[in-house]
Amino acid sequence: MSVQLVRDLFGDLVRDALAWRPLPPLARLPLPARARRALPRAAGEALRRAPQAGVLALTVLLLVFHARSDVPQTERLVGGALALGAVLLALCLPVLAGWLLVAATAVSVFHPGGLAGPFPFADVTSWPRLLFYDSQQRPWAMAGLLVFAAVLALLALRLRLRAVVALWCLLVAVAVAGNGPLSVGAWVMALVSAPMPLTALVVTGLREARAEAASHAAATEEERARRLLLEERAVIARELHDVVAHHMSVVAIQAEAAPYRVQDPPPELAKAFADVRENAVAALAELRRVLGVVRAEPPSPYGPPGAGKEPDADPDADPDANPDADPDTAAGARGARELTGVRGDFGASGGVEAPQPTLAGLDALLAGVRAVGPYAAKTVTGEVRELPRGVELSAYRIVQEALSNAMRHAPGAEVGVELAYERDGLGLRVVNGPPLHPPSPSPGAGHGLTGMRERVGMLGGRLRTGPTGEGGYEVRGFLPCEGHLEPGTVPASPAAPVPGPGEERTDG
Template structure:
């Protein structure tokens, strides 16, 4: 038989046959494969709605509540076994072993079910408080408890297989061991079905909540990445004008430099030609890269990029919205690189925008410090007055500020103040070659 024939034969199997094969594969995976594998029950989480209400000294122990509940169930099974039979070898079968299988679900859940099912015929032979019935009271309780725990720890499909196995055993036990007597198998099937249904619903709900939590985490991560890319793209667009201006100046000066010297040597002329060609090539590549990150509807600004000299206009506009802003400048004011000036302006702009959104009615203070080796910024606002509802915003502000600071190898700290406000502190390093050119403001 060729491979093609085999494929056709497999593909022509009836849906019922494929369903049966899939069911047997599920049975083997759920109840036979690694049935006695070591699967310890981990403590449950203590950050739920119920556990958070517990006293702080008790909350750490709440995670062991399932283990304690199974220990109580095992003790109750021991008591039921003692009521079924007197203390002796029979009591070990009707009380000790069923109780041990309940505790066994803590480490080997599927193996516990098989062990209990194996000991059930012996327990039914020696202890029957309801007559010649296949399920003594201790085994009855232990069997439902074990199946419920396994369902909570595995999957609803396993519950279905265990219920089917229980029904098959009950039917065989009635026919082989206690014909003509009353049977408690219908009661076993009814109560176990209720317990397994409830456990399956709990398991499905718990898995759904976990899936939602995972999806929410993935969504937040993706949103953070998208925000970061958007902020970096914005920074690249803004810095284009700054870099393009400098490269254009280099190209123009390199072209004009040979005419400033009488009879320049050919080597000097060639050097300036090379400088100009490299500047023009770099400018062309810069514009090509910017074209990649530009949106389709992006329009280059007509006005030049803002600098620290435009802070007064920015603060005046913010004051018109009702925010009381105070500006303080310390140190010797000097001209800084355009990239630093632009980033400093944008950081102050975003910090004041955050104040308007998150602390309406508060006061703000902008401190600009020209220090040795760099520029210091501190934007602090007081708490909201409560007269206007804060706006949540898009969450891009701090991300954009951090990207600008990182781009300039600076440092940034943020956090709440003692009075309930918020503070943003930034240091942007500047090359020491920049000397003060003005007086103190």
């Protein structure tokens, strides 16, 4: 292990001595969140460069101190070059700055050629001399102390802990070699430079804790994203299953009753109807078995899809329960609850408690949007007709999610919902304008758009999402009706890969 430590130190202090590592700007200003938001962008960028500005200001101050000191010109040039070089190099070459600091300490202790070093405190022989210099030496000593403290702080913040400890040991060793192990200069150097490894130890601990927290957060977010994706697919499967199960039940009932509607039906016809009923019942049983497996999954620790969103109204205080309630208020409350993700389609036992939403419920949904604040308009073109339940349900959910996203990410913006009834399907478009004020931070991770794409994929349609030229956002899609799938597409299963952003054409 000692051999490996020597190799690591060699790499840190020798091989990386000329590694170019510019001091980065502050990642985050140490100000309250409200103050950061109130700052103009230019002012914020300037404040993030405060460390670099501080080093440059210190350089100017050192030049003033050196100019006021009564030190010979040769010594001033040598000591000033070492001191200022260490400060400036700490901005981009921190390891080389550390070596210059050691060299400046050696000059201050050994005085090669009779030079006066930049750090007089490293060569004191008695405690009184540490605090009292004559008037000519005082500015020089103050400049040296400022340089030493500044470079120590920069190195402690920028280098690895082992490299910082090694440089500190070198500084103390130089002072001990020049003054003796029990001299005042050696003790002063050890005490003055002691904050360097201590600061590095604290910074290293904070970095490791931050990295570990980030790793846990990433793992948690990945698990949360996986669970939300699985649960969203399960919700889609359940919703479409209810539609399919209803139609299969109707088929089975009609196939069983059909032979009794014909007087003396031929045996072949009776057998055909019996086969139809048997296949319908078998298919219905398989659908229910699959749904039972899905519903038997243990609940996610993150809650059902839509968890984490605060409802705008108390579900227990439903205006619908009050016969004297204003119809617009009741519709607004229902729409607001649907926008916030409170689902009333399934009970705790898995039974259906309320009818599945259809496009007929869009007016209540838009009333909920208007109740919350922004103006929402609906435009319908084409011949309005009843569409397959799966198409209406998916269209309703896509519009619901798009409106929810608009309210969350573009507060106060106008929203438009456009429905185009075409011969072979339904076109829909939800567009919002630019936000009137900055949105609040949202913990969402894009699962709503994923759910939209999967709903469209299960019907073999297409979807396109993205910003508009006016600064808003647009969701545009097309849902084909049964028998009118897009050319080259087939309905996707819930386990189909999730398409990427942009225009989506689900090819299974």
